[in-house]
Amino acid sequence: MRTTTPPQLQVLRTVVIADDESSMRLLVHATIESDEYRVVEASDGTEAWALVQKLRPSLVLLDVQMPGQSGLEVLKLIKDDPSLASTRVILLTAKAQETDIESGLIAGADFYLTKPFSPLDLLTRVEEALEL
Amino acid sequence: MTALRRRHRGLKTGVDRKGWSLRNYMALFTGVLIAVAALAGLAVRGQSEMDARQSASADAGFAAQRAATQLKAGFDIMQKISVPLAADPALATVYADPTKCGISYAPVGVFDTGHIDIVRLDGSIVCSSLKSASPGRSPVYQGQDWLQSSVPMSVGPTLDPLTGNQVVVFAYPVPGKGEIVWFLDLVPIGPKLESEFGSGVHQLEFLITTGDGRAVVARSIAPANWVGRKLSRSPFVTAPDTSRPDLNGTQRIYGHAPIPAASWQLYVGADQAAALSAADVSSNRDLAIILAGVAIMLVVVFIVYQRIAEPVRRLSNVMRGSTPGDAVTAVAGTGAVEVTALAEDFDKLMGTVKRELGERLRSEQAAVVSERNYRMLFEGHPQPMWLYDVKTLAFLQVNDAAVDRYGYSREEFLAMTIKDIRPAQDLPKFLELEALPLPAFDRSGPWRHLMKDGTVVEVLITSHTVVFGGHDARFVLAEDLSESQRLELELNQSRARAEASAELSRAKDEMVSMVSHELRTPLASIVGFAELLVTREVTPAKRTEYLRILLQEGRRLSALINDFLDLRRIEGGHMRMTFASADMTALIRRAIDVMSAGGGIGIETRLPDILPLVRVDADSIFRVVANLLSNARKYSPNGGSIVVSAAVVKGMLEVTVDDEGLGIPSDALNRVFDRFYRVDTDDRRGIKGTGLGLAISKNIVEAHGGKIAAQSRGVGKGSRFQFTIPLARDRAQTGDVLVVEDDSGFAHLLEAELAGRGLTTIWAADAETAERLMTQTMARAVVLDLLLPGLSGEDFLERLRATHGNVIPVVIVTLKDLNATQSLALQKLGVIAVLQKGAGIAETAANLISKSLMSEVMAS
Numbered sequence: 001m002r003t004t005t006p007p008q009l010q011v012l013r014t015v016v017i018a019d020d021e022s023s024m025r026l027l028v029h030a031t032i033e034s035d036e037y038r039v040v041e042a043s044d045g046t047e048a049w050a051l052v053q054k055l056r057p058s059l060v061l062l063d064v065q066m067p068g069q070s071g072l073e074v075l076k077l078i079k080d081d082p083s084l085a086s087t088r089v090i091l092l093t094a095k096a097q098e099t100d101i102e103s104g105l106i107a108g109a110d111f112y113l114t115k116p117f118s119p120l121d122l123l124t125r126v127e128e129a130l131e132l
Numbered sequence: 133m134t135a136l137r138r139r140h141r142g143l144k145t146g147v148d149r150k151g152w153s154l155r156n157y158m159a160l161f162t163g164v165l166i167a168v169a170a171l172a173g174l175a176v177r178g179q180s181e182m183d184a185r186q187s188a189s190a191d192a193g194f195a196a197q198r199a200a201t202q203l204k205a206g207f208d209i210m211q212k213i214s215v216p217l218a219a220d221p222a223l224a225t226v227y228a229d230p231t232k233c234g235i236s237y238a239p240v241g242v243f244d245t246g247h248i249d250i251v252r253l254d255g256s257i258v259c260s261s262l263k264s265a266s267p268g269r270s271p272v273y274q275g276q277d278w279l280q281s282s283v284p285m286s287v288g289p290t291l292d293p294l295t296g297n298q299v300v301v302f303a304y305p306v307p308g309k310g311e312i313v314w315f316l317d318l319v320p321i322g323p324k325l326e327s328e329f330g331s332g333v334h335q336l337e338f339l340i341t342t343g344d345g346r347a348v349v350a351r352s353i354a355p356a357n358w359v360g361r362k363l364s365r366s367p368f369v370t371a372p373d374t375s376r377p378d379l380n381g382t383q384r385i386y387g388h389a390p391i392p393a394a395s396w397q398l399y400v401g402a403d404q405a406a407a408l409s410a411a412d413v414s415s416n417r418d419l420a421i422i423l424a425g426v427a428i429m430l431v432v433v434f435i436v437y438q439r440i441a442e443p444v445r446r447l448s449n450v451m452r453g454s455t456p457g458d459a460v461t462a463v464a465g466t467g468a469v470e471v472t473a474l475a476e477d478f479d480k481l482m483g484t485v486k487r488e489l490g491e492r493l494r495s496e497q498a499a500v501v502s503e504r505n506y507r508m509l510f511e512g513h514p515q516p517m518w519l520y521d522v523k524t525l526a527f528l529q530v531n532d533a534a535v536d537r538y539g540y541s542r543e544e545f546l547a548m549t550i551k552d553i554r555p556a557q558d559l560p561k562f563l564e565l566e567a568l569p570l571p572a573f574d575r576s577g578p579w580r581h582l583m584k585d586g587t588v589v590e591v592l593i594t595s596h597t598v599v600f601g602g603h604d605a606r607f608v609l610a611e612d613l614s615e616s617q618r619l620e621l622e623l624n625q626s627r628a629r630a631e632a633s634a635e636l637s638r639a640k641d642e643m644v645s646m647v648s649h650e651l652r653t654p655l656a657s658i659v660g661f662a663e664l665l666v667t668r669e670v671t672p673a674k675r676t677e678y679l680r681i682l683l684q685e686g687r688r689l690s691a692l693i694n695d696f697l698d699l700r701r702i703e704g705g706h707m708r709m710t711f712a713s714a715d716m717t718a719l720i721r722r723a724i725d726v727m728s729a730g731g732g733i734g735i736e737t738r739l740p741d742i743l744p745l746v747r748v749d750a751d752s753i754f755r756v757v758a759n760l761l762s763n764a765r766k767y768s769p770n771g772g773s774i775v776v777s778a779a780v781v782k783g784m785l786e787v788t789v790d791d792e793g794l795g796i797p798s799d800a801l802n803r804v805f806d807r808f809y810r811v812d813t814d815d816r817r818g819i820k821g822t823g824l825g826l827a828i829s830k831n832i833v834e835a836h837g838g839k840i841a842a843q844s845r846g847v848g849k850g851s852r853f854q855f856t857i858p859l860a861r862d863r864a865q866t867g868d869v870l871v872v873e874d875d876s877g878f879a880h881l882l883e884a885e886l887a888g889r890g891l892t893t894i895w896a897a898d899a900e901t902a903e904r905l906m907t908q909t910m911a912r913a914v915v916l917d918l919l920l921p922g923l924s925g926e927d928f929l930e931r932l933r934a935t936h937g938n939v940i941p942v943v944i945v946t947l948k949d950l951n952a953t954q955s956l957a958l959q960k961l962g963v964i965a966v967l968q969k970g971a972g973i974a975e976t977a978a979n980l981i982s983k984s985l986m987s988e989v990m991a992s
Contacts, residue, residue, distance in 0.1 A: 094652035115656035
């Protein structure tokens with residue numbers, strides 16, 4: 001005989017942040033911190049891809065230049081996996097050349113932000129991406 | 133030719149060689165052979181005599197045993213017959229009626245003759261084998277020892293009362309009746325024993341004695357005379373089996389056997405002379421064989437000497453001054469084949485040697501002529517020419533034109549290397565090219581050469597590789613550029629420049645992209661957090677954290693920009709470096725002091741007591757050392773020792789920084805000096821850095837003409853960074869005034885002012901270097917700054933006064949504000965003036981120094 005009722009399940013959406021610079025992770029985390037989603041951090045591309053496979057997040061914020069697997073490589077892995085079709089990706093990069101932006105968008109990123117970026121812009125992009 | 137003859141004479145007179153001639157060896161061999169043969173002869177003789185004695189002794193012993201056995205057998209037979217007979221009841225009948233008796237004598241052993249009697253107790257005969265002894269009542273044997281004996285006994289030798297012969301008597305008692313008595317003749321048994329046992333080479337003689345030394349048998353010497361006689365001298369009794377004279381003086385070797393039944397001793401003597409004469413025969417045969425062998429050996433030795441030694445000796449004599457052909461004649465016909473062949477080979481060799489000697493003489497003469505021609509060409513050539521050592525780069529020879537053109541005396545040139553005629557800014561490129569293998573012949577230019585007066589001229593160099601005095605050297609001709617050459621070279625250069633500039637622009641693009649990335653990362657944090665702070669309400673804790681990151685990233689950005697600008701300045705050659713002598717030990721210690729201010733791991737030094745001074749831009753090299761130390765500490769997050777060592781290696785000073793930290797993967801070793809390259813492994817992700825420190829260090833070291841390299845045994849096994857810098861040359865360390873000043877700009881200003889007053893200057897950027905320079909140079913005055921890195925100006929002054937006294941005038945020029953006590957202390961140390969740095973102060977200082985030195989000259 002059950003004496004307790006199970007807790008009310010709330011479906012929290014997950015966001016993965018991948019950047020090798022701890023200050024950048026903190027900035028992104030502080031910017032998008034919200035009760036509506038869970039934020040998980042990864043310090044390189046390999047760790048990010050492992051977290052994506054495990055948590056199946058709604059959104060991934062990828063730094064392009066990371067040791068190990070680069071952000072573009074992780075992006076390609078996500079796009080190649082049909083089970084991750086609903087996962088959105090925002091690329092963050094220090095590179096500001098057009099070829100970089102093109103290659104990022106072609107690879108299927110939903111948005112692209114160049115460092116330094118405005119936290120407000122980032123927040124807007126994140127909300128847009130999650131509504132897609 | 134004369135030289136050759138002289139050498140031959142030298143050989144002939146120098147015959148006092150150690151060692152023996154072949155002839156001596158032959159004589160020695162012959163002597164040894166004869167000596168050995170003689171010894172062998174003696175041994176053979178001794179051995180055969182010993183053998184003969186042993187054989188004779190054995191023969192005598194054997195004969196004695198056999199004879200004793202035979203005698204004993206005879207005695208046993210008597211016993212066997214007599215004892216039962218005495219007990220026989222029939223004997224009583226005989227005693228009662230003698231007519232019934234019939235007895236005969238049969239030979240008992242060796243006793244062929246004798247008789248047997250049955251005797252009554254009163255000595256009368258009952259019955260006898262002797263026909264002449266008629267039985268009767270008359271007591272024939274009255275008084276004999278054996279009569280009435282109740283036990284069997286033997287007596288003898290004694291005279292037989294019946295026959296008068298020498299006999300031995302055996303009596304066996306017949307109880308109550310009398311005796312059975314045997315009389316055995318002794319005289320015949322000597323010859324009997326001899327005929328039975330004495331045959332053979334040893335001519336045996338038999339002698340039997342009684343226990344008390346009377347002769348029983350004496351074979352050869354009138355037996356009748358000797359039997360029964362007591363032997364006056366009886367060595368046989370005490371020591372048988374040896375050699376001694378017999379009864380009539382013949383030397384014999386004796387064997388011996390006892391005969392217990394009669395208490396007799398039996399001696400058998402072999403004739404020693406006869407035995408030895410047989411031994412002589414056999415030993416003489418052996419000696420003859422030995423002598424024949426020796427004779428054959430001597431013949432062989434003689435032949436060998438004739439066929440080998442003698443021809444070789446003749447050949448050797450001929451060799452001391454022969455012409456080809458002599459050698460063959462000298463040994464022809466008499467020598468062994470090998471010796472003849474040797475003579476022919478020698479002749480061939482002689483021919484070759486003479487031919488080659490002649491050729492060498494000719495070529496030496498030719499070389500002398502060509503050397504003279506070359507020297508005339510070299511010395512008299514209107515263009516500067518020199519030879520330098522490829523390894524040390526030192527000048528080996530210079531011609532007059534070089535001395536005229538470059539302004540250095542010949543002695544100065546020979547104390548210099550070819551590096552010294554290059555302007556300082558060309559040195560790195562020069563050393564880089566010098567490290568590449570040079571073609572055997574090379575014509576290149578234009579090169580910038582530095583004259584002694586400081587002017588720089590452009591020259592075209594023609595050079596080729598030569599060997600000079602055993603060194604690998606390079607012969608160089610330096611021509612001033614003609615107008616057409618200059619134009620051609622300029623055309624080539626402008627083409628090369630165009631290519632280089634295209635390359636440069638590519639590199640610049642890459643650089644811009646790299647830098648923009650490196651700058652954007654900290655900038656992103658700064659802008660982002662600043663915006664968060666401005667736009668959001670944050671908790672005080674977060675606010676502090678954000679501000680901390682702002683500060684940290686701002687500093688990082690600032691360091692990055694500074695490092696980057698420095699790198700650009702050095703790479704572009706815009707960084708002004710002022711080279712001066714410096715004490716590396718002081719530089720290293722100062723860098724460690726600065727590092728230690730931050731705490732953390734201690735830094736150990738392994739420096740020799742005295743390192744030679746180096747020629748460096750002290751600030752830059754300090755920066756290199758500090759950068760390497762800071763890296764060593766940064767990349768040793770788990771501690772471990774850091775060791776700085778220095779040593780002179782191949783004419784350069786080599787500084788090494790070892791740590792036990794994270795190490796460097798082997799594939800990254802040659803990339804760590806690249807701009808912005810940072811080793812990227814998990815263990816060092818948290819370690820901050822601009823990625824420019826090592827690139828800057830590499831540029832600084834190379835601008836000094838040195839090299840920098842990294843080594844590591846792998847990740848986690850520590851790193852080693854090593855760089856080299858050139859030593860200061862002694863030549864550069866003379867001057868009238870020593871300027872001790874860490875501000876190179878002010879030092880140069882002073883130098884110019886002093887030069888205007890005819891005074892030369894040496895400069896030290898710190899007090900430690902200044903101290904070293906004072907011990908090496910003859911500086912007559914000192915301009916001293918007080919605020920110096922490391923040892924202070926005041927300390928230096930005190931030590932200077934302690935070592936050099938008050939003779940040397942000192943002017944202090946400083947930014948330091950001095951109070952009255954400090955000024956007074958300086959006055960006490962005998963300074964001429966204490967000047968505060970400011971406009972025109974260099975001129976004032978130079979005037980004071982100049983005046984002081986002038987007055988010194990006037991006074992003296």
